[in-house]
Amino acid sequence: MIRLILLPLLLIFAGCASPGKQTAALQPVKFAERPKNIILLIGDGMALSQVSAGIYWIGVGKTAFERFPVVGFHKSHSCDDLVTDSAAGATAFSCGQKTINNAIGVLPDNKPCTTILEDLDQRGYATGMVVTCSAPHATPASFIAHREIRAFTEEIALDYLKTPIDCFIGGGEHFFNDRPDRLNLEDTLKQRGYVIRRGTTFGRLPLDGSAPFMLFTAEREPPTASANRRYLPDATRTACHYLKKRSDKGFFLMVEGSQIDWACHANDATWLRAELVDFDRTIKQALDFAASDGETLVLVTGDHECGGLALAEGSTKQEFKPVFSCKLHTAAMVPVFAFGPKAELFTGLYDNTEIYGKMRAALEIIQTQ
Numbered sequence: 001m002i003r004l005i006l007l008p009l010l011l012i013f014a015g016c017a018s019p020g021k022q023t024a025a026l027q028p029v030k031f032a033e034r035p036k037n038i039i040l041l042i043g044d045g046m047a048l049s050q051v052s053a054g055i056y057w058i059g060v061g062k063t064a065f066e067r068f069p070v071v072g073f074h075k076s077h078s079c080d081d082l083v084t085d086s087a088a089g090a091t092a093f094s095c096g097q098k099t100i101n102n103a104i105g106v107l108p109d110n111k112p113c114t115t116i117l118e119d120l121d122q123r124g125y126a127t128g129m130v131v132t133c134s135a136p137h138a139t140p141a142s143f144i145a146h147r148e149i150r151a152f153t154e155e156i157a158l159d160y161l162k163t164p165i166d167c168f169i170g171g172g173e174h175f176f177n178d179r180p181d182r183l184n185l186e187d188t189l190k191q192r193g194y195v196i197r198r199g200t201t202f203g204r205l206p207l208d209g210s211a212p213f214m215l216f217t218a219e220r221e222p223p224t225a226s227a228n229r230r231y232l233p234d235a236t237r238t239a240c241h242y243l244k245k246r247s248d249k250g251f252f253l254m255v256e257g258s259q260i261d262w263a264c265h266a267n268d269a270t271w272l273r274a275e276l277v278d279f280d281r282t283i284k285q286a287l288d289f290a291a292s293d294g295e296t297l298v299l300v301t302g303d304h305e306c307g308g309l310a311l312a313e314g315s316t317k318q319e320f321k322p323v324f325s326c327k328l329h330t331a332a333m334v335p336v337f338a339f340g341p342k343a344e345l346f347t348g349l350y351d352n353t354e355i356y357g358k359m360r361a362a363l364e365i366i367q368t369q
């Protein structure tokens with residue numbers, strides 16, 4: 001009886017304590033028992049303070065971050081350093097192993113490790129990456145390439161020929177068609193059946209799933225969100241629907257908000273705000289797809305903190321004062337948000353490498369490494 005009375009009261013107080021519009025977090029979604037698809041969204045340089053800044057800038061109760069029912073934390077350190085870089089950080093996610101800073105898809109002894117994208121491709125899953133950096137940049141590179149040093153960008157681009165990734169949307173076309181070694185990787189990809197397009201519209205892509213494609217959004221690095229770059233949310237939605245048609249087995253899609261990190265390195269709050277708004281819209285697209293699909297696990301995390309960001313006092317919630325304490329990465333723990341079948345695997349506090357094992361466990365793939 002006491003319980004029956006207390007529960008409504010608690011709900012009333014809970015309602016008072018959380019101002020702003022309620023998010024869709026508690027809307028019932030019927031999930032499958034295990035996921036068929038995984039969307040892994042990585043905010044490069046995005047840890048708790050960047051997420052907090054995004055929530056206060058966009059408005060409490062209005063962000064996609066607040067729709068996740070499950071949250072955990074990962075420890076981001078690399079094999080040789082308390083403070084990771086994006087290469088070791090992404091390799092931890094892609095291979096489930098701590099490696100040394102600068103290493104792309106290789107272990108400390110320089111042996112290549114099979115990435116989750118490569119493994120799932122071999123198992124018949126459709127695979128894709130959508131990013132706001134160039135294709136050979138550290139995070140996307142760590143899912144498809146194996147190189148000792150992240151700066152070997154020409155060689156990393158060559159590794160895109162080794163795994164038949166179904167779709168790539170991002171920058172860096174010159175690594176494929178204007179190379180010092182005069183190889184034209186776009187011609188090779190076309191010979192293998194790829195559709196190659198440039199721009200930020202999707203109408204001329206094989207969206208019926210009939211062919212793999214690469215859409216280059218920039219010759220070099222794509223512009224900043226504060227300079228009106230807008231493609232990431234639509235590209236993510238487009239990639240989800242395309243990949244779903246591409247394989248009956250399921251799909252793995254890695255999406256990166258690449259420039260959250262760059263804004264923090266630059267200690268540029270205006271740029272950071274635009275990137276976080278863009279990334280939040282992108283997460284919303286992934287969540288909306290997953291909520292209607294019911295067979296998709298959506299994960300959002302960062303690889304590390306960047307800029308030592310603090311949210312100092314301000315006159316209103318939205319007008320707090322962002323204070324950066326450095327121009328480099330820091331070792332602060334990073335939140336992991338999960339939605340969909342098997343999301344509960346991602347609660348708790350664990351190493352960044354465990355995200356790999358948890359994704360495999362969610363898909364019920366036996367650990368082989």
Ligand SMILES: [Zn+2]
Pocket residue numbers: 045086261262265306329
């Ligand atoms: Zn960085």
